[in-house]
Amino acid sequence: MGYIEGFFSTKYFKNMIILTYEISIWKILWGCKMKKIMLVILCFVVVITGCFIAKRKVSNPQKQSIDPAQQVVENYFKYLNEKDLKGINSTQVQKWKDIDKNLKHVKLDSISEDKRPSQKEAYIKYGRGTITHAKAENIKVYKVEYTVKYKKDGIGPEDRGKDDKWCTLIRKDRNSPWLIDEIGEG
Numbered sequence: 001m002g003y004i005e006g007f008f009s010t011k012y013f014k015n016m017i018i019l020t021y022e023i024s025i026w027k028i029l030w031g032c033k034m035k036k037i038m039l040v041i042l043c044f045v046v047v048i049t050g051c052f053i054a055k056r057k058v059s060n061p062q063k064q065s066i067d068p069a070q071q072v073v074e075n076y077f078k079y080l081n082e083k084d085l086k087g088i089n090s091t092q093v094q095k096w097k098d099i100d101k102n103l104k105h106v107k108l109d110s111i112s113e114d115k116r117p118s119q120k121e122a123y124i125k126y127g128r129g130t131i132t133h134a135k136a137e138n139i140k141v142y143k144v145e146y147t148v149k150y151k152k153d154g155i156g157p158e159d160r161g162k163d164d165k166w167c168t169l170i171r172k173d174r175n176s177p178w179l180i181d182e183i184g185e186g
Helices: 003-008 011-058 068-082 085-089 117-126
Strands: 103-113 139-150 161-170 179-184
Touching: 068 085, 068 103, 068 139, 068 161, 068 179, 117 139, 117 161
Parallel strands: none
Antiparallel strands: 103 139, 139 161, 161 179
8 A cells, every 4th residue: 555545544634634623614614603793793783773763753743743834934944035025935825026135144042832811812903803704723922032134224113133022923714824914022
């Protein structure tokens, strides 16, 4: 028997074959385990990312559940700042023919619904409610605080700075859009 033939028949060679076979099986199993572990980690990352995205969307509920009447007031100030006559008129009962050319910019600082019954009653008895005949359930009043800047002070009824007003919105019925009917002192 030659040297090579003797080597293949020895215990050493047989043990190497068995060891190589065991290592191959271990690598296959380890590869499967690693694939499973990586899959679990990937799923965990996806779930955590989804939770953060969902939390971020829910953390700003005001934007999602804004009152349609309040949105009209916000749009009014947005259009006024943009000097968009068509946009302004889309928010009001009475349409404007022109925008104050002296207006430089206006910014809505805060808005809150004034739920005092006296505000609605005053509109119905003494304000434009005598003309529109709007019912109390179709009237909303918002107090707005805003900052305005004019190109030149002393020309209009008010000068630059912070101011507050009350916006009275009406609708014809439950299916009608809210529109600003009055803006004035509270």
